[in-house]
Amino acid sequence: MPSAQPPRVVFAMDPVHLPLLFPPPLLARLQRTADLDPALVVQDFADPAAADALSRAEVLITGWGCPRLDGEALAAAPRLRAVLHAAGSVRSLVGEALWRSRVTVASAVTGNALPVAEYTLAMILLCGKNAFALRERFRSTHTHPSPAETADTGNLGRRVGIIGASRVGRRLLALLRPFDLAVSLYDPYVSATEAVALGAEPLSLEDLLRTSDIVSLHAPDIPETHRMLDRDRLALVRDGGVLINTSRGALVDPAALTDELLSGRLSAVLDVTEPEPLPAGSPLYGLPNVFLTPHIAGSLGNELARLGGIVVEELERLVAGLPPAHEVRRADLAHVA
Numbered sequence: 001m002p003s004a005q006p007p008r009v010v011f012a013m014d015p016v017h018l019p020l021l022f023p024p025p026l027l028a029r030l031q032r033t034a035d036l037d038p039a040l041v042v043q044d045f046a047d048p049a050a051a052d053a054l055s056r057a058e059v060l061i062t063g064w065g066c067p068r069l070d071g072e073a074l075a076a077a078p079r080l081r082a083v084l085h086a087a088g089s090v091r092s093l094v095g096e097a098l099w100r101s102r103v104t105v106a107s108a109v110t111g112n113a114l115p116v117a118e119y120t121l122a123m124i125l126l127c128g129k130n131a132f133a134l135r136e137r138f139r140s141t142h143t144h145p146s147p148a149e150t151a152d153t154g155n156l157g158r159r160v161g162i163i164g165a166s167r168v169g170r171r172l173l174a175l176l177r178p179f180d181l182a183v184s185l186y187d188p189y190v191s192a193t194e195a196v197a198l199g200a201e202p203l204s205l206e207d208l209l210r211t212s213d214i215v216s217l218h219a220p221d222i223p224e225t226h227r228m229l230d231r232d233r234l235a236l237v238r239d240g241g242v243l244i245n246t247s248r249g250a251l252v253d254p255a256a257l258t259d260e261l262l263s264g265r266l267s268a269v270l271d272v273t274e275p276e277p278l279p280a281g282s283p284l285y286g287l288p289n290v291f292l293t294p295h296i297a298g299s300l301g302n303e304l305a306r307l308g309g310i311v312v313e314e315l316e317r318l319v320a321g322l323p324p325a326h327e328v329r330r331a332d333l334a335h336v337a
Contacts, residue, residue: 014065249274
């Protein structure tokens with residue numbers, strides 16, 4: 001998109017996210033690169049107040065709360081050349097009409113992978129130390145556990161199974177390298193040689209579930225992965241095993257998981273559930289073997305600026321006539337989030 005004139009850029013998202021995605025230094029870089037009105041944030045492509053800006057827009061910077069980019073949206077922005085998404089997956093954002101167009105789509109999903117991997121690493125290490133159960137015990141008894149009670153506690157040689165060499169899965173595998181853990185990987189699209197290069201032993205899904213102390217989900221939510229952890233597969237996880245899910249709740253059979261957790265046979269760290277959030281009466285809120293968080297593993301607070309920074313860099317590349325570094329193609333969505 002090299003041009004003598006800076007491209008016309010319009011924000012399209014929930015305005016509440018804008019200051020965190022683009023704090024003053026990043027906003028200043030955007031304004032040096034583009035013709036941009038920072039006070040205009042579109043939430044409805046049919047809004048008459050946004051019609052003039054959209055009619056001239058060459059680039060949309062989108063984020064959480066952006067309306068779906070369907071045929072009507074494209075009709076409102078006939079000059080559109082690129083969509084730069086300052087968030088993760090574009091699956092629910094981009095409509096069929098946009099994929100048929102020549103509009104370039106890029107996403108900051110790689111920036112969102114890091115905090116999810118960091119959160120998961122923290123949970124793996126805490127679970128290996130049995131921190132959540134021992135905390136509950138300490139609150140109740142006010143006494144330290146005996147050596148016999150902690151004989152199977154610790155991270156030396158703990159077996160961790162990673163399901164999915166996604167962006168998050170790969171970042172997590174890199175973060176796990178310094179620790180004395182035994183790491184395995186299931187991903188049907190990754191060869192045994194590549195799995196070893198990533199620092200993991202390649203296993204079938206069933207073997208991974210049978211042999212892991214901690215299982216962490218990082219597969220995309222696609223038809224092939226829907227309910228991939230069903231009742232039979234959850235039953236393969238060894239007694240006392242832990243399931244960590246920072247991916248999507250749809251990957252796990254919720255009824256089967258609830259039954260396993262109610263029995264006390266398994267524990268879980270759940271940042272995502274199905275439905276999300278869980279209904280107020282869900283027993284998972286009160287179970288001592290369940291650590292629930294409200295979908296916080298991804299970019300949050302000051303981490304949003306990392307996503308904004310990726311978008312600013314993408315815009316600078318487009319203005320310089322370079323291809324985007326993080327382009328999303330329609331074919332990619334068959335295997336990624």
